[in-house]
Amino acid sequence: MVFNNQLLPESLAPHKKVGARATMTNKFAREIARMRRIEGQARGIIRMMQDERYCIDILQQLAAMEAALRAARMKVLNIHAKTCVEEVITSQDKAEQSEKLSELIALFEKMGR
Template sequence: MSDKFSREIARMRRIEGQARGIAKMMEEDRYCIDILQQFAAMEAALRSARMEVLKIHASHCLEEAIELGSKGDQRAKIAELIALLEKQAR
């Protein structure tokens, strides 16, 4: 397991458990508001995990490109990040 992602992998496993829990709630025909609240909790956990991976990317991949890469590599990494953020904003 990658050290830089170990905490996020654990977090994703908890989110996976949340998804299974939501499916079980739906199978049990639980109250819709309760199910929707669990969706909101899972979405918040996913957003948090995504932000942590973004921080890891900035502190590892981007930092490495800035320190070791050529100007072209640096521009490519930054353009890649901007494209991703634009896509997520839609």
């Protein structure tokens, strides 16, 4: 399957809606692939711990995984801003706009902790 001029494995291909909810949407295809790589990093760190590898090596891998998670979080936030938030801004619905702004403020407060 080709998405954004990239060939994606079938497991990452966007799915159509099934009933009331989508099993996967194309806007998250790259982030799902990113999260699968992070999942692999976590499994590697577990193996390092099971093998009782040097603590500094484990800590370095944990730091790399944390950086990858931060990057994924920022990418999803960017997608949210370009889709959900932009849609509400253009809708001219003041109540929805206020709700989205409150959601973002709450999110930034959590991210700042």
